[in-house]
Amino acid sequence: SRWTYAFIPVIIVLSSSHFVASYLYSEYRYLVDITAFVGFTSLVYIHAYSVKFVSEFLQKQQIRKQFSSYLSPDMVAKLIKDPSLLHLGGEEKELSIMFTDVRGFTSISEHYGKDVQGLTKIMNRYMTAMTKRILENSGTLDKYIGDAQMAFWNSPLDDHLHCKQAVKAALEMLGNLDGFNKEITSEGVPAFGMGIGINTGVVVVGNMGSEQRFDYTCLGDAVNLSSRLEGQSKNYGVLIVLGPVTADRLDGEYFTLELDCIAVKGKKDGVNIYTVFYNPPTDQMAEWNDDKEVHNLMLQCYREQKWASAIKLVNDLKGAFDGEMDHYYNLWLERISEMQTVTLPEDWDGVFRATSK
Secondary structure (H helix, E strand, C coil): CCHHHHHHHHHHHHHHHHHHHHHHHHCCCCCCCCCHHHHHHHHHHHHHHHHHHHHHHHEEEEEEEEHHCCCCHHHHHHHHCCCCCCCCCCEEEEEEEEEEEEEEEHHHHHHHCCCHHHHHHHHHHHHHHHHHHHCCCCCEEEEECCCEEEECCCCCCCCHHHHHHHHHHHHHEEEEEEEHHHHHCCCCHHHHHEEEEEEEEEEEEEEECCCCEEEEEEEEEHHHHHHHHHHHHHHHCCCCCCHHHHCCCCCCCCCCEEEEEEEEECCCEEEEEEECCCCCCHHHHHHHHHHHHHHHHHHHHHHHHEEEEHHHHHHHHHCCCHCHHHHHHHHHHHHHHHCCCCCCCCCCCCCCEEECC
């Protein structure tokens, strides 16, 4: 260990002084009292490494205090073991950012009425179930925003699989939500719904805030887009919406479908957005891939304003993907019907420009 290696030079110095004193006496009968030298050297060593020990202890306590609420115990232990992994100052870094929000919160709050304590307890149970999956998949819990959560991956510890980890966490959170809903509906509480948005991009991450209080968080366009994607999950009838970089980095580990090219509120340029599922069983994979080709053709017809063909393909896709996309296809039929009544410019780029978050 570092302490052992640091102790070796002191042993060498003290042993050498003893050897020199013994040599001088045995050869020249010259008596040298090394007591003061040994005592002074020992005191300097003890002082120096006591200060070092206290400094490292306080640093580890600071790390534990700051990150124990954000990270899993295993990740906190890694930071404490090697604080050099931690960069507390602001830095530019590519992160995968997740936003979640509760669907159907109005009916839940109406169920509890004036029972504020009851509502608080059920929300705490929900947050606990969801947060567990974030921390288990190496995520950093940034904050709770009412009934919403924000988390990110790839900081403070590097994680080159951050896109896959974020998506894995999201899918497992939906699995936890199913189990949670079975519990609470048996208690007479309305089921929770949830929307999730995940986006990957370069942001500024670090300690941010005021002199009185600060948080370890991230800022940037990629964060804003992630929040907007979560908001669009309801509009597209899906549970998870991914940004283009996140979807591209999954490398076939999960099954993705393009939803649209959208310019979220506040943006002019469109981005391709996707949804994601676990890969189907091997014997269904070919069928899902065939349906995916039909799905992509439908989007192409839509962008080429071939409305009749697009409508036919949408109807053909009903029931595909185990029915998981049927809500999306119903909404898409409504979209196409609206587009048919609008006079589009000749240079229409196929981008849907959202007017709501």
